[in-house]
Amino acid sequence: MKKLSFLLLALLSFQALAQKVPVSGSVKKAMDQIDTVTIRNHIAYLADDKLKGRLPGTEGYQIAVDYVIDQYKKIGVQPGGDPGQYTQKLFLRKTIVDNGSAKAALKDPIGNVDSLVFGKDFMPVPHPLSAKASGEGKLVFVGYGVDIPGLYSDYEGVDVKGKVVVFVSGVPDGIPASTLVSHFSSPGNKMNTAFGKGAVGTILVTMGANFSNSNPVLQSNVALNPQKNTAYGRGFVGNLGFALNGSKSFLTGLFLNSGKNLNQVLADIKARKNSSFEFPFTFSASYSNTHSEFESHNVIGLIPGSDPKLKNEYVVHSAHLDHVGIGRPENGDSIYNGAHDNASGVASLLEIARVYVNGKAKPKRSVLIVMVTAEEMGLVGSAYFAANPSVPKSSIVANVNTDMPTLIAPLLSVVPLGAEHSNLMGNVKFAADYLGLEVEKDPEPEQNRFVRSDQYSFVVSGIPALHIKYGNKSNIPGFDLDKFVKEWRAKYYHRAADGMDGIFNFTAAKTYVQLNFLISYSIANSPAKPLWNPGDLFGAGIN
Template identity: 50%
Template sequence: MKVSGFIIFYFCIILTGTGLAQTFKPNKNVEQALQTIDPKNIEAHIRYLADDRLLGRLPGTSGYQIAMDYVVNQFKTAGVEPAGENGSFLQQVRLRKAFTNKGARFALSDANGKEEALRNGEDFILYPHFENAQVTLQAPLAFVGYGISAPELNYNDYAGLDVKGKVVVIRRGAPRSFPSSVAASSMSLNTILNTALKHGAIGVIISSPSNYLRELNGVNSVRFPDGKIAASGSYVSDKIKLLSLFNRKCFNQLLQNSGLDTSQTYTSLSAGKTASADLPNQIKVSYQNTYQDLDSYNIIGKITGSDAKLKNEYVLHTAHLDHMGISTPVKGDSIYNGAHDNASGVACLLEISKMYTQLKVKPKRSILIALVTGEEMGLLGSSYLAIKPIVPSKNLIANINTDMPTLIAPLLSVVALGAEHSSLYNPVKEAATYLNLAVEADPEPEQNRFVRSDQYSFVRQGIPALHIKYGNKTADGANNLNKIVQQWRETYYHKPQDDINGTFDFNAGKVYTQLNFLISYQVAQNSTRPTWNPDRYFSKNAAVSK
């Protein structure tokens, strides 16, 4: 209830603080475009992209190439302009999968110099280093609670502690008082690593929530043309030499042997009271890394705006084109078709691109439509596009992401993930009101959905972004769509059963497409570019990113 109350509170601030002038009323030009959406076209896109012959659209495969060709052909047919590299629709995305050798050595010594060798795969696992094939490290330890530095929320685990040249030890989590999206961002590996790097740490050890450690079958990243790493969920800089996960028992034992009462410490942290301390231990680590590199592509189209000046600013729609390829068989099927995840999102964007090209008078700003790669590998295609945009970064003013809209029931209400942090909530509310949709707070804050899809790549670069998901409202008045979706996930999510033969409501896809179009259209028409809400976590971090 605290989370929902917080979000509703800030929605009120957004509405009263910006002073909405009047209800949005689309002109005839826009109304005609809205009526061109046909649920049968959405179904046709999904049916094609989720066909078995695309083999699950894994980046670097022939199936992904077929999906790319389809999108490019749809863009050309609709009259969308190419916005990729060298006059094409494509942006090259260089992917790297890294592996750590099973013979990695990890020793922990106490204050008396007594050394204990830890067991790889049982006591700990190591994330690979993406740039150094061989890593050797010896360093002291420091416990830094959750590893969060958020002075704007009056919380800083690093306050009063010098961790330069040390490996920081972190219990992953966030204080109870943190809003769900802020907590999710604070707990992301990328945020944890960047915060540690900012304070001079050279490594990070994190507690696993269980005593069982799942083996890492390679970790993914995306590289710049010079080979340097552009982005990864588990790597931020060559200066961070170590990222390791300890099982819960081993982690707790480390703190207890250093004189910390884990029960008291964890209770304090949850209550928002820091409990950081230097530890008397040292570590010695040695491990090797190997790499597999491949190329994939983002597909990017453009609709040029009508205003002589504002057409040089861009509103970006994104949806990921990739899925998981061929993997572990489930009920005799091994092709992970990804019909909902995310052929449905791609279908919506293809229809949005047609709506924009059919407008007789284009919006003032330009529109970019990007179908990105590597989302299932860790938001890699969108991360690269956000870091290395195909337009000047200062001119990329907003991102509206579409990922698995879950079209299984009539769309009667929506959740605008991330909108509470910026002025983007206004066009969401206006568009939803026009379509007779309710806007609700996130019914599943524990899912951390705000940081789990491509919009978060743009948030990290300081660009206001949101992701529209289903709300809870149902036609029968039970208003429990989240429970229905939870049941659906058990059968379909990230399984071969997510194919065209599953549950679909294509008319919901029509409404969803209209909503996302109306949001971006308003942003593109508004003379004022979107802004982060002042004195908030993401506005502070956006300033740092810039």
């Protein structure tokens, strides 16, 4: 046992040391020469009105693609997409439900049928692969619909194969990390779990609200593989026969005829007391979907590694190139330029690429600079790339994602979302210490930011990943940076106001680029590849 403990200690010590790499004079000089004027110019071009908000499928998004390719060429970044190309082609599919076709019904053991009401009892989730979604099976209540290895499972004691499961939003108490709460509360994750257990359909009930619009436009977006038989995205990807949202009144009605007390069951599952059971009903549902699709592209540059062996492994920098396009006019402006979200992130990666190539910061591992499409449509471009990368998937060792750096105040502390699950935290601390920055915990776990940016696509594909967000430290006595950021977000986030005439702190932008560069540089030059923490649930392959 002593020998084993010694070996474990040695291994952990090696991993900690492996994240600290020498920063040579030439690398330091390259970092010092990061150009805030260049960063501003990139943002200004990508956030210009002529790009009309960079919505995928529009001329404005193609202009952004062409701009990034041109910058890759000027910098000296090699093509890293489809063979010989800077782009990776994918198809984006929009799905809209035909509301009038939607039907759902309950049948009791003696054959009585109760038809449910669209817009009152249920709403369909668009099915991205089937023109007509349908299914039928025994109805089973499975609590929150979560299955957490070694901690708790709502599926214990029930067989849902060939059945329809109904679950409520949220997660039980006692899940240890905010990132895990975000993951396990995700509807897409719950649907995938149900499918893995053999269910034919799902019904998600949000207890806090009933439907406010009885005839909404029900729409979703996914990426498709070339054969168009597999979908990728954060939400429902079509692996079930159907998926519905159910109302609180629908669930209340089910429990009235179940012999169980709904409030007691909800209290029990919150306390992690398994309360799953089969209702005495058969549930059926069907609805039609209209599909339309168009071609889009991720834009990928390659910086080859210098080590004969390690160059066959890759560190991925990612940022989303798209924004939301043209929307509701605000103060006479209908173009949602996305200067902060995420032209600033794209600009950061272009400058990181320039440091690597022109600053002669030779990484031992290769580096991919990946600008993904359709993040605003549900992490669609990154989900496609993470599942179908342009290099062997097993060769990707880490992802450093950049989304809306929020460059509006001096950058004195940072929040590395996701880094706590692997020894990437060591790389973050190395880079932060070098720059004199503090590392903080997520100040807003309720925002579920971990599952709302592209690093999540890599994590659920088994690749250690992180996303650097701003912290709350300020150098102005009495200044509440957290309050300031929330007020700023309310005015600028996904609003027409997010243009170049908004608030920018380009000194913070330089620090942000230096930090993200140093994180990837330390990963690329460490002898050992990043590892998930022992026993970490993401490292165990949850998805």
